[in-house]
Amino acid sequence: MVPARARAAAVRAVERARAGAGLPDWPLAGVDVLQTEGAVPSLVGTPEIARMLGVRPERVREPVATHEHFPRPVGQLGRAKVWNPCRGGPRRGPAGRAGPARRPPNSMREVANS
Numbered sequence: 001m002v003p004a005r006a007r008a009a010a011v012r013a014v015e016r017a018r019a020g021a022g023l024p025d026w027p028l029a030g031v032d033v034l035q036t037e038g039a040v041p042s043l044v045g046t047p048e049i050a051r052m053l054g055v056r057p058e059r060v061r062e063p064v065a066t067h068e069h070f071p072r073p074v075g076q077l078g079r080a081k082v083w084n085p086c087r088g089g090p091r092r093g094p095a096g097r098a099g100p101a102r103r104p105p106n107s108m109r110e111v112a113n114s
Contacts, residue, residue: 003033043074043082052085 010031018025049064050057063070064081073081 006033007031042085043077044085045077045080045082048085049083 010033011028014028014031044052046057046060049060053060053063071083074084075082
């Protein structure tokens with residue numbers, strides 16, 4: 001949405017809410033429009049993590065449970081846990097197995113590219 005249209009829509013929404021709550025017709029002190037494109041992180045589940053690590057989905061439980069640098073889930077959708085791929089994760093060892101990290105990686109994408 002164009003910022004000017006977003007601002008106008010926000011003003012209308014605030015005015016409707018104010019009127020609906022029975023508040024006086026006070027002027028708005030200001031309206032800020034924030035660009036949120038890209039601000040919402042993509043989330044990944046077990047199948048995506050399995051592809052990133054090059055393992056079967058059933059094997060994802062092991063690094064999630066035992067690897068100290070694997071990130072905690074950020075939430076749950078239904079019964080499935082979800083992670084933010086921009087948070088750290090385990091490094092793959094030379095044999096393709098999760099191994100001790102020299103340093104925590106910057107993201108799960110770094111894991112997939114290592």
